[in-house]
Amino acid sequence: xxxxxxxxxxxxxxxxxxxxxxxxxxxxxxxxxxxMVDGDVEKNELALKRGYFRIEPKFSENxxxxxxxxxxSDEDGLDGAGLKIKYAYLDFxxxxxxxxxxxxxxxxxxxxxxxYDWDYTVIDKDPSDKYKFVSSTDYGFGVFGYFPKGYGTYxxxxxxxxxxxxxxxxxxxxxxxxANLRFTPVPGVTIGGSYMFKSKYDSQIEDETARGDMVDNPxxxxxxxxxxxxxxxxxxxxxLAQYLNKVKSKPNMDDYDDVTTTVMSFMPVFKxxxxxxxxxxxxxxxxxxxxxxxxxxxIIAGFNYHIMRDSKNKPKLFIQxxxxxxxxxxxxxxxxxxxxxxxxWIFSETINKGK
Amino acid sequence: MKKLIFTITLxxxxxxxALAKKENKITIAGSTTVLPIAQATAEVFMDKNPEINISxxxxxxxxxxxxxxxxxxxxxxxxxxxxxxxxxxAREKGIDPYENVIANDAIAIIxxxxxxINGLTLEQIKDIYTGKIQNxxxxxxxxMPIVIISRDVSSGTFEVFNTKVLSGATGASGSLMLASNxxxxxxxxxxxxxxxYAGLGYVTDKIKAIEVNGIFPSKQTVQNKKYPIARTLHMYxxxxxxxxxxxxxxxILSSEGQELIEEQGFISVK
Numbered sequence: 001x002x003x004x005x006x007x008x009x010x011x012x013x014x015x016x017x018x019x020x021x022x023x024x025x026x027x028x029x030x031x032x033x034x035x036m037v038d039g040d041v042e043k044n045e046l047a048l049k050r051g052y053f054r055i056e057p058k059f060s061e062n063x064x065x066x067x068x069x070x071x072x073s074d075e076d077g078l079d080g081a082g083l084k085i086k087y088a089y090l091d092f093x094x095x096x097x098x099x100x101x102x103x104x105x106x107x108x109x110x111x112x113x114x115x116y117d118w119d120y121t122v123i124d125k126d127p128s129d130k131y132k133f134v135s136s137t138d139y140g141f142g143v144f145g146y147f148p149k150g151y152g153t154y155x156x157x158x159x160x161x162x163x164x165x166x167x168x169x170x171x172x173x174x175x176x177x178x179a180n181l182r183f184t185p186v187p188g189v190t191i192g193g194s195y196m197f198k199s200k201y202d203s204q205i206e207d208e209t210a211r212g213d214m215v216d217n218p219x220x221x222x223x224x225x226x227x228x229x230x231x232x233x234x235x236x237x238x239x240l241a242q243y244l245n246k247v248k249s250k251p252n253m254d255d256y257d258d259v260t261t262t263v264m265s266f267m268p269v270f271k272x273x274x275x276x277x278x279x280x281x282x283x284x285x286x287x288x289x290x291x292x293x294x295x296x297x298x299i300i301a302g303f304n305y306h307i308m309r310d311s312k313n314k315p316k317l318f319i320q321x322x323x324x325x326x327x328x329x330x331x332x333x334x335x336x337x338x339x340x341x342x343x344x345w346i347f348s349e350t351i352n353k354g355k
Numbered sequence: 356m357k358k359l360i361f362t363i364t365l366x367x368x369x370x371x372x373a374l375a376k377k378e379n380k381i382t383i384a385g386s387t388t389v390l391p392i393a394q395a396t397a398e399v400f401m402d403k404n405p406e407i408n409i410s411x412x413x414x415x416x417x418x419x420x421x422x423x424x425x426x427x428x429x430x431x432x433x434x435x436x437x438x439x440x441x442x443x444x445a446r447e448k449g450i451d452p453y454e455n456v457i458a459n460d461a462i463a464i465i466x467x468x469x470x471x472i473n474g475l476t477l478e479q480i481k482d483i484y485t486g487k488i489q490n491x492x493x494x495x496x497x498x499m500p501i502v503i504i505s506r507d508v509s510s511g512t513f514e515v516f517n518t519k520v521l522s523g524a525t526g527a528s529g530s531l532m533l534a535s536n537x538x539x540x541x542x543x544x545x546x547x548x549x550x551x552y553a554g555l556g557y558v559t560d561k562i563k564a565i566e567v568n569g570i571f572p573s574k575q576t577v578q579n580k581k582y583p584i585a586r587t588l589h590m591y592x593x594x595x596x597x598x599x600x601x602x603x604x605x606x607i608l609s610s611e612g613q614e615l616i617e618e619q620g621f622i623s624v625k
Contacts, residue, residue: 020525021508061523094523100439150442150452188449233449274427311414312421350508352528 023056025348031123032341038334047073049342052086062093086137101145104157110134111142111155111180112194113227113242122281122300123322123340127265131285133225133246134196138162138176152183152190161198174199182229190231198223203252216252223248236271260289274313277304279322293330300324302340310348317345381409381600385419385432386511387535388554389588391619392458393432396607399615403606407599413535416511423591424450429600431591434460434511434554451594457607458588459622461555461572462516463564465540467547472496474566477583480520483550486527491548503530504539504551512536515586516552552584556620574622588621 028051035043052070059065066087074082089106096103109116112134118126128134142157159176176199182192200221207215228243244263250256263285270278281300288294302322310316319341326336383393390413397409414422416433423431424445437445437452445452464480466472475483475494482488483501492498505526506513517523533539536553543551544561555572558564564572567583576582596604606612613623 060525061517061521146439146443148439150439150446153443182443182447184443184446187446187451190447231447233447235449238449274425311418313425313427314421 020057020059021350021352022058023054023348023350025052025054025056025346027052027054027344027346030343032339034339035336036338037336042336043338049073054087062095064091064093065089066091096143098143098145099148101143103141103143105141107137107139108142108157110136110138110159111144111157111178112196112225113244114229114240116155116180120320121269121277121304122267122279122302123320123342124281124298124300124324127242127244127263127283128227130283131244131261131263133227133244133261133263135162140176142178147183150184152181152192154182155180161200174201188233190229192227192229192231194225194227194229196223196225198225218250218253220252221248221250238269238271240267240269241265257290259287262286262289274309275306277306278302279304296326296328296333298324298326315344315346317343319343379407379599381407381430381603382428383409383411383430383432383590384414384422384428385430385591386416386434386588387413387537388416388434388460388512388556389419389432389457389590391556392588392607392616392621393430393590395615395619396603396612399611400603400606404599404602407603409603415507415509415534416514417509420452420591423452423593424448426450426593429592430604433589433591434586435514436589437591452591453593453595455590455592455596455604455608456587456624457590457604458613458616459577459624460586460588461577461582461622462512462519462552462584462586463555463558463572464567464584465543465551465553465558465562465564467543467549468561468563469547470496470563472565474569476568477520480550480567481522481524484521484526484530485524486529499548502546502549503527504542504546504549505530505532506536506539506552507532507534510534512552512554516584519584519586520552554621558620574617577622587624 029049030046031049032046033043034041050070050072052068054066054068057065066089068085068087070084070086072082073080085107087107089104089108092103113126113128115126115128115134115136118129124130126136129136138159138161140157140159142155144153144155146153155178157178159178161174161176176196178194178196180192180194182190184190201219202217203220204214205217207213224247226245230241232239242263242265246261248259263283265281265283267279267281272278279300279302281298283298284295285297286295300322302320304318304320306315306318308317322340324338324340328335383397390411393411397411401407401409416435419431419433420437420441422428424441437454442452464475470491472491472494479488479494484503484505488494488501490498490500506516531542533542536557539551539553540557540559540562543549570576570582572582577585590604592600592604607616608624610625613625617623
């Protein structure tokens, strides 16, 4: 499914760039990381942590595409660099008989929690991404739409289930199913929730001892994922709160105890002025609720200083500074602390305007 | 203790100016169509209220609405309605975009004044803008290539034209995309084979506005909804206008303000 999608999307996008209004965008994250564990310096590096080049051709008012190549510093990559395709999808507006709804096909956003609109207000990843609940993009198709009068958004999607990083034939063939809702009943108050069902390994396999008989596969894994999101904004202050819950089960194994993973995350932001934001985040991660002292908490404090913004007030050039502490529950594990200073700059231009 | 005092003082220096309310200043940005209305009404309003300062800039409807969402202006001008995506973004950020309709307008189809064509149908205009018709002789005009002048994609005028005339069809390659109504009017004035579109307020005797489907753009044909490419013009505020912003918008909606709007070539909402 992945290869076929990719070939079709790449062909259409390449054709589109020459013949359609196309937005070109590039973003670079140059980051200095200084990490200490138990008083020892574990990391002191300057790297291009992420950069991407994005092409968004607009074939018509109703068909748009996005193709995104990510690049980053990577010791194991060719000449110290890594490369991956992050997005390759097409949006079809007005194809469905629903107002303000679009159908998306390809390597697309994962509509779960806040991962699909995470803008890295703090340097760290979205909680669903950081704690490996879901991959930020995956191959599939889905419907995304807006409720009338700005009351929120909805999404339903089916994914390949392996994310954008894995390629080749030996990948999971079970599909993932996701549903996502966001409501903003009054300005400044948003509540939302997501559900995703994931599975791995066929439910039934051929029994090796009997000819052709199909038997339950004990390795079969099923995951039920839930996200609850609350966003509050008033004047210069905002708070994002998120609860994540993942239950892993093996339905064909009688003596297997389900593993429940939970995350609570809070991210307050104080926008001092158009140049300066004070940011914070507090995460509580528990990989298995049946076990004690296996999790950790993360505390982040920092600021964003905006040097330049574009005409729509979107960030163009800014510095992010974060101080991050990781506190393990287990008393034998030493706390870790990191200082991260990141320069992000963004370039975008639209070519073939109005074509 | 000294450290604590230093920290509190530093925070106060950062936070207090940010929270301090700006008095007697109104900032406006957005649509270049609405720009002359904002400028003309701001000038008179400031003459009447010398203690109030109004800063006005253009940028396009998308910029006006984005600025309201970002909270960087008091009024975001737009010659189109806010989109669903923008409305959701705004509400999630605690912004409640309120649409103040301040004027009516027609998007006039304009030609070089020496062009003998006096009218086109919507279908013919669409065919010109999508490249199916490339010479004026195909619409009973002179044997002269058509030069298509359009607006940039962040323009509300472009969005309305795109919806009402092109119906979402792809524009012709080689169209000249300009950043303001004024630039379109000037280019059409200087280019014999040109066709463009602009708000009624930008139509002067140096260019020629034509009939669309047999209807000439005018106050009467817009108000009786006969002219097919008509629209309303807006000033978006965060919630219903309050304080001096309310006073300014009330002034625009007063008979004096609406007269100023008509003087600029637009159509009153009264």
